[in-house]
Amino acid sequence: MPLFGYYQGMTAKQWLTIEGPMYIFVAIWMLAxxxxxxxxxxxxxxxxxxxxxxxxxxxxxxxxxxxxVLNLNCALVLLPVCRNLVNFCRxxxxxxxxxxxxxxxxxxxxxxxxxxxxxxxxxxxxxxVFNVHNLTRDTATYPPASGYTDIEALFxxxxxxxGIGITLSLILMVTTASPQIRRSYFELFWYxxxxxVVFYVCLCLHGSSGFVERQVNFDRVPFDEDKGRCxxxxxxxxxxxxxxxxxxxxxxxxxNVEGVDDPSAxxxxxxxxxxxxxxxxxxxxxxxxxxxxxxxLERIYRYYMCQTRRLSILKVVxxxxxxxxxxxxxxxxxxxxxxxxxxxxxxxxxxxWHPFTLTSCPExxxxxxxxxxxxxxxxxxxxxCGFYDDQPKRASELPSVxxxxxxxxxxxxxxxxxxxxxxxxGIGVTPFASLIQALYFRKSNxxxxxxxxxxxxxxxxxxxxxxxxxxFANLLMDMEEKMAELGETSxxxxxxxxxxxxxxxxxxxxxxxxxxxxxxxxRDAETGRCLKHKMNFGRPMWEKEFQSIADAHPGNNIGVxxxxxxxxxxxxxxxxxxxxxxxxxxxxxxxxxKENF
Amino acid sequence: MAPPSPNIKYxxxxxxxxxxxxxxxxxxxxxxGGILSQFDDFKVKGIGTFAIVASxxxxxxxxxxxxxxxxxxxxxxxxxxxxxxxxxxxxxxxxYFARFVLHLMLCxxxxxxxxxxxxGVTISIAAIVYLVAAIKGESWVPLAKEQPRTRRPxxxxxxxxxxxxxxxxxxxxxxxxxxxxxxAPLQASKLVHATAxx
Numbered sequence: 001m002p003l004f005g006y007y008q009g010m011t012a013k014q015w016l017t018i019e020g021p022m023y024i025f026v027a028i029w030m031l032a033x034x035x036x037x038x039x040x041x042x043x044x045x046x047x048x049x050x051x052x053x054x055x056x057x058x059x060x061x062x063x064x065x066x067x068x069v070l071n072l073n074c075a076l077v078l079l080p081v082c083r084n085l086v087n088f089c090r091x092x093x094x095x096x097x098x099x100x101x102x103x104x105x106x107x108x109x110x111x112x113x114x115x116x117x118x119x120x121x122x123x124x125x126x127x128x129v130f131n132v133h134n135l136t137r138d139t140a141t142y143p144p145a146s147g148y149t150d151i152e153a154l155f156x157x158x159x160x161x162x163g164i165g166i167t168l169s170l171i172l173m174v175t176t177a178s179p180q181i182r183r184s185y186f187e188l189f190w191y192x193x194x195x196x197v198v199f200y201v202c203l204c205l206h207g208s209s210g211f212v213e214r215q216v217n218f219d220r221v222p223f224d225e226d227k228g229r230c231x232x233x234x235x236x237x238x239x240x241x242x243x244x245x246x247x248x249x250x251x252x253x254x255x256n257v258e259g260v261d262d263p264s265a266x267x268x269x270x271x272x273x274x275x276x277x278x279x280x281x282x283x284x285x286x287x288x289x290x291x292x293x294x295x296x297l298e299r300i301y302r303y304y305m306c307q308t309r310r311l312s313i314l315k316v317v318x319x320x321x322x323x324x325x326x327x328x329x330x331x332x333x334x335x336x337x338x339x340x341x342x343x344x345x346x347x348x349x350x351x352x353w354h355p356f357t358l359t360s361c362p363e364x365x366x367x368x369x370x371x372x373x374x375x376x377x378x379x380x381x382x383x384x385c386g387f388y389d390d391q392p393k394r395a396s397e398l399p400s401v402x403x404x405x406x407x408x409x410x411x412x413x414x415x416x417x418x419x420x421x422x423x424x425x426g427i428g429v430t431p432f433a434s435l436i437q438a439l440y441f442r443k444s445n446x447x448x449x450x451x452x453x454x455x456x457x458x459x460x461x462x463x464x465x466x467x468x469x470x471x472f473a474n475l476l477m478d479m480e481e482k483m484a485e486l487g488e489t490s491x492x493x494x495x496x497x498x499x500x501x502x503x504x505x506x507x508x509x510x511x512x513x514x515x516x517x518x519x520x521x522x523r524d525a526e527t528g529r530c531l532k533h534k535m536n537f538g539r540p541m542w543e544k545e546f547q548s549i550a551d552a553h554p555g556n557n558i559g560v561x562x563x564x565x566x567x568x569x570x571x572x573x574x575x576x577x578x579x580x581x582x583x584x585x586x587x588x589x590x591x592x593x594k595e596n597f
Numbered sequence: 598m599a600p601p602s603p604n605i606k607y608x609x610x611x612x613x614x615x616x617x618x619x620x621x622x623x624x625x626x627x628x629x630g631g632i633l634s635q636f637d638d639f640k641v642k643g644i645g646t647f648a649i650v651a652s653x654x655x656x657x658x659x660x661x662x663x664x665x666x667x668x669x670x671x672x673x674x675x676x677x678x679x680x681x682x683x684x685x686x687x688x689x690x691x692x693y694f695a696r697f698v699l700h701l702m703l704c705x706x707x708x709x710x711x712x713x714x715x716x717g718v719t720i721s722i723a724a725i726v727y728l729v730a731a732i733k734g735e736s737w738v739p740l741a742k743e744q745p746r747t748r749r750p751x752x753x754x755x756x757x758x759x760x761x762x763x764x765x766x767x768x769x770x771x772x773x774x775x776x777x778x779x780x781a782p783l784q785a786s787k788l789v790h791a792t793a794x795x
Binding site (some may be wrong): 122125126128130132133150151154164168171172174175176177179180181184185187188375376501 | 608610611614615618619622623626629630633636662664665668671708710712713714715719720722
C-alpha cells in the first residue's frame with residue numbers, strides 16, 4: 001500500500017480534505033503501537049524485574065513490548081468487522097463527510113491490524129523461544145522450571161499450550177485469508193476464520209499462570225545482574241536502604257562495616273530477608289473484553305434478526321443474458337439507495353450468507369436483488385425459487401429468506417455532491433442500480449429531499465461485451481425516458497464503453513445501428529426501445545473524461561464513485577487527485593470513493 | 598432452461614492451493630526459526646542449520662503456483678523463473694502424495710528444537726492438506742509464463758464496393774430475433790441487439 005502514492009503534488013490543504021483523514025487516523029494508530037511497545041519495554045527494564053531479566057536478558061522486555069502491541073491490536077481487529085456497529089456509527093455522522101469516508105475503510109483497517117498482529121506475534125514468539133530456553137537452563141535461579149526441557153515446557157505449561165493454540169489458529173486464519181484463496185474459495189476462508197473463537201479463548205488464558213513474576217521487595221533485597229542474588233549475611237545488622245541513603249541495588253559500602261573483609265562482594269543490609277516474588281496476572285482479557293462483547297452482541301443480533309425477520313419472496317423475474325440472472329423481490333424493509341445486504345436462505349443452506357447489492361430504491365414497495373447464477377449456492381437458490389421450472393411457483397411456494405443488514409457503503413454519499421461521477425465496471429454496476437433509480441425520485445420531487453444536492457450525474461458503464469447486463473441496460477433506458485418526461489435530459493449522462501473488442505457479427509450490428517439516427521446499439525427486443533446515449537468502444541481515456549468534467553463544472557466538489565477491479569480503481573484515484581491539483585485555481589475538488597467488497 | 602446438475606460443483610475447493618500457501622508461509626517461519634537457533638547455544642544447533650537449508654528448499658519448491666483447473670491463476674512474483682526448475686523434478690513436483698511424504702520427512706527433525714517448532718508444525722499442516730489434495734485427485738501443473746498481449750492489426754481484404762455497404766451476413770442472421778418465446782411463466786425481459794427489422 002503506497003502511503004503517499006496518490007499524493008501527486010497536492011497542497012497540504014487539499015491533501016487534508018481528500019486523503020488526510022485516513023492517513024492521520026492510521027498515523028495515530030501506528031504511533032499508539034510504537035509508544036505502547038516502548039513504554040512496556042521501559043517498564044520491564046525496571047528494578048522490579050531484575051530477577052527475571054537476569055535469566056532472560058533482553059528477551060523479557062522484547063516479549064512484553066510485543067505482547068502489549070498484540071493486546072491493542074487483538075482488541076481493535078474485531079471492531080471493523082462489527083458490520084452493524086460500523087453502519088450505526090456511519091449513520092451518526094450524516095453531515096461529516098471526512099469521518100464518514102473513514103468508515104468506508106473498515107475492512108482495510110481490519111487487514112492492517114491483522115498484519116501488525118502477525119508481526120508482533122513473530123517478535124513475541126521469537127523472544128519467548130529464548131526466554132523458555134534460558135529459564136529451563138537456569139534452574140538454579142528459577143526453580144519452577146527444574147526438570148523440564150524447553151520443548152516439554154512448551155507443551156506442559158498453560159502459557160505454552162495456549163500459545164500453540166493461538167499461533168496455530170492465527171496461521172490457519174492468515175493462510176486462508178490470502179487473496180488467492182479468499183477470492184477463489186470464499187467458504188474455506190469464511191469457515192476457517194471462525195477459528196477466532198479458539199484464538200481469543202487461548203489469548204485470554206495465555207497469561208493466567210502468571211509466569212512473569214515481579215519482585216516486591218527489591219529495595220530491601222536487591223538483585224544485581226553481575227553479582228547475582230543477595231546473600232544474607234550475619235552480623236551486619238538490619239538497616240533499610242533508605243536509612244543509609246543508598247539507591248536500591250547499590251552495594252552497601254562494606255569497607256565501613258566491621259567484620260566484612262571483601263569490599264567487592266555484593267552485600268545485603270538485611271540478613272534474614274529473602275527475595276519476595278509476586279506472580280504476574282493476566283491482562284489481555286481486560287483489553288479484548290470490550291470489543292469481544294460488542295462482537296458477540298453483533299453475532300447475537302444477526303442470529304436474532306435471521307430467526308425473527310423471515311422475509312417472503314414476492315416475485316421472481318427471469319433475465320436472460322449471457323449468464324442467467326434472477327431478480328428476486330421480497331418484502332420491504334427500510335433501506336437506503338446504494339446499500340447491500342447479506343442474504344440467507346434456510347431452505348438452501350443453514351450456514352451460508354452471501355452479500356448482494358440492493359437493486360431497488362427505497363421508494364419502491366419491495367426490495368429487489370439481481371443474482372447472477374454462477375455458483376453452487378446461487379443455482380440452488382434459483383432452483384428453490386422455481387427459476388428453471390416452466391410454470392412459475394405460486395407465491396406461497398417460494399422460500400423465505402433472511403437478510404443481515406442493510407449496510408451502508410460509500411456510494412450512499414452520492415447525493416451530497418453537486419456533481420457525481422459514477423463508474424461501474426463489470427459486475428460493479430450493481431450498486432448503481434438502486435442509486436440511479438433513486439435519482440429519479442429525488443429529481444422529480446425536490447421538495448421532499450432537501451439534502452439532495454446533485455445537479456449533474458455522469459454514469460460510466462464499462463462492460464466487456466454486448467450480451468451482459470441486459471436488465472441494467474433496461475434500467476438505464478427507463479431513466480432516460482423518465483428524465484425526458486421531466487424535461488431534465490441534460491441532468492443524466494451515460495457513457496457506455498465496451499472493452500472486449502467486437503466480432504464480425506457485432507460489427508454487423510454496429511453497422512446496422514449507424515443507420516438508425518445514431519441511437520445506441522443497446523436496445524430491448526420486445527419494446528424496441530434503445531439507449532439514446534451512444535456506445536463507445538475500447539477503454540475510456542480517463543484523462544480526457546476528467547478534463548471535460550472539470551471544464552464543465554469549475555469550482556465544484558465532484559464525487560467520484562467506483563465499483564470494480566483494483567487496477568482501474570488505482571487509475572481513477574490517481575486521476576481524481578491529479579485533476580484536483582490541476583484545477584486548484586478554480587477550486588474544483590475530486591473526491592474519490594470506492595466500494596469495498 | 599435446464600437446471601444444472603446438483604452433483605457437479607461449480608467451484609470445488611482446490612486444497613492444494615491452500616497447502617501451497619501454508620508451505621510458503623511455513624517455509625518462512627522455519628527459516629526464521631533456523632536463524633534464531635544460530636544465536637543462542639541451543640542444544641542441537643545442527644537442527645537449526647538443517648532448518649535453514651530445508652526452509653530455503655521448501656520456499657523455492659512451493660513458490661511456483663500450480664495452474665488452476667478452472668479460472669485464472671495469479672502467478673507469484675518471479676514464479677516463471679522457478680517453475681521450469683521445479684517442473685524438472687517431475688514426479689516429486691507434480692504428485693501431491695510425493696509432496697506430502699517429502700514435507701513430512703523434512704519437518705520431523707524440526708520438532709526436536711524449540712525455535713523451529715512453529716515452522717515445522719506449519720509445514721506438517723501443509724503436508725496433511727496436500728494429502729487431502731492428493732486424495733481428491735489434484736496434481737501440480739506448471740503455469741506457463743503469460744505472454745504479453747500483442748495487438749495484431751486485423752488485416753481484412755480491401756473493400757470492393759463503394760460505401761454505403763451492408764455486411765453480407767447481416768440479413769442472414771439477424772432477421773428472426775425477438776418476440777414470443779419461452780419466457781411465458783414469469784415476467785421476463787429480453788435484450789437483443791438491433792435487428793434489421795427493427
